Amino acid sequence: MPDTVARPPIVSAPEAPHHVRANSVGGDQIDLFWEAPADVPAPIFRIYWDQGLGCPIYVLKTSVRATTHSSTGLRHLTTYRYLLTVYDGQSESKPASVEARTHSWLRLPLTVLASGATTRLVPPAAPLPTPTPRASPRASQTSEVTLGLMTTTDYVDELGALHLVGEVHNDTAQNVDQIRVRVTFYDEAGKALETIAGSALLDVLIPGRLSPFVIVWENPPEWKRYSLRASARTTTQRPQEGLTLVHSYARLDDSGLYHVVGTVRNDGLTAADHARVVVSLYDPFGKIANAGFAYVQPTHMPPGTVGRFDCVFDYFPYQAQHMAQIAAG
The missing domain is CATH 2.60.40.10 (Immunoglobulins)
Structure with missing residues (x-):
């Protein structure tokens, strides 16, 4: 039968x-x-x-x-x-x-115009051009270098905070850490309003790799454009080896939140503690839209064990694509 x-x-x-x-x-x-x-x-x-x-x-x-x-x-x-x-x-x-x-x-009355909604998004003019940076040939192992900047995007959340999301690129020939991104916002007349600094989500970046960053400005006034600069220190440190991203996928929950879920395996010879997975979201045209990270559970992973992560976003593009990278704890 x-x-x-x-x-x-x-x-x-x-x-x-x-x-x-x-x-x-x-x-x-x-x-x-x-x-x-x-x-x-x-x-x-x-x-x-x-x-x-x-x-x-x-x-x-x-x-x-x-x-x-x-x-x-x-x-x-x-x-x-x-x-x-x-x-x-x-x-x-x-x-x-x-x-x-x-x-x-x-x-409408001018008082309404002057009060302005704090949640409105003012589109910036094109960011000031950033020169293609290279490390100095004579730079020491701990010298400061300027990193390349890729695409950026910005959005305003429900509380009126401005989120500036972008990517830095290590176009030097050495590993870098202590990656800092500094953004300066300007008004219509070109006057600097505020300078805010933040860190890349990956701690160590090897040559040719990208790391996302997110900078938040609480309750900003009206602004016109911004300029960006990314710097880092060269280092001999390397990302922790042996951690493998087994798989990842995206899903929407009933509350409308976007989850990037996956598993990580420790293929190394030593235990991994407090490993993180950094997730970048991209729109259908390949432009970064948001970024975040989640800790792998369990936080202590002996060799041969598998952990799980769940990175949650409340802001994401329609038909989003994602990229996940492992960062040591």
Whole structure:
């Protein structure tokens, strides 16, 4: 008698939201309306947007169960594009798109214009060019070098804090550590408003490798552009050897959070303590969108053991891609 092979059930994606509409309310608000598909009980609606930047890069704005949403703290005379999807607990629908343009503030009291929403995102002009850096041929093993800077992006979270995310590239011929990134923000007139420094997420960077960084500015005033500089110290130290990234994958949970989950194996001869996995998120065009890290569990990994990590993001691009790198504790 032939064996019977059980086939897994086919899970179909839900329908997209129906009759999606957008209305502009004043100079800083857009109201979204839609209808839920009839065949999805208790759906979750995910709202992605382009932040008014005018390019086809969408990031998750929020997840709701209602069929309306007010997008506030927007810039006046700006077109905002949205994608809405339905999540049924297993899969996500195709997106339904809508766009609207905010009105001018000129018809509103000047006191409203002056108060300005703290959560608005002011797109910067192109960053000041950074010269291609090289280590001096006569540099000692502990000399300071300038690193290359790759793409950057910025976003404002729900509390009004500005997050500047980017990548540094070790284009020297030596390993480097103590990697610091310094960013200076300028206003419309070119006056420096604030200088903030932060560290790369990888402690040791070998030649040719990239490390992400995240710099946060709490409650920033209105700014126009920024300049960046990355520096480091050459070192003979090497990243811990023997840790292997076995696999990683991404998933969305019911709350709309983006998880990069995976396993790490200790193939070395010594135990690894407090190992971290640094995760970079990229948009469909290969530009970095966010970065973070998670500690491998268990924190003590003898040779031959396997650990697990779960790096969580509340800000991520639509159709995100990720890269995971292991950092020693």
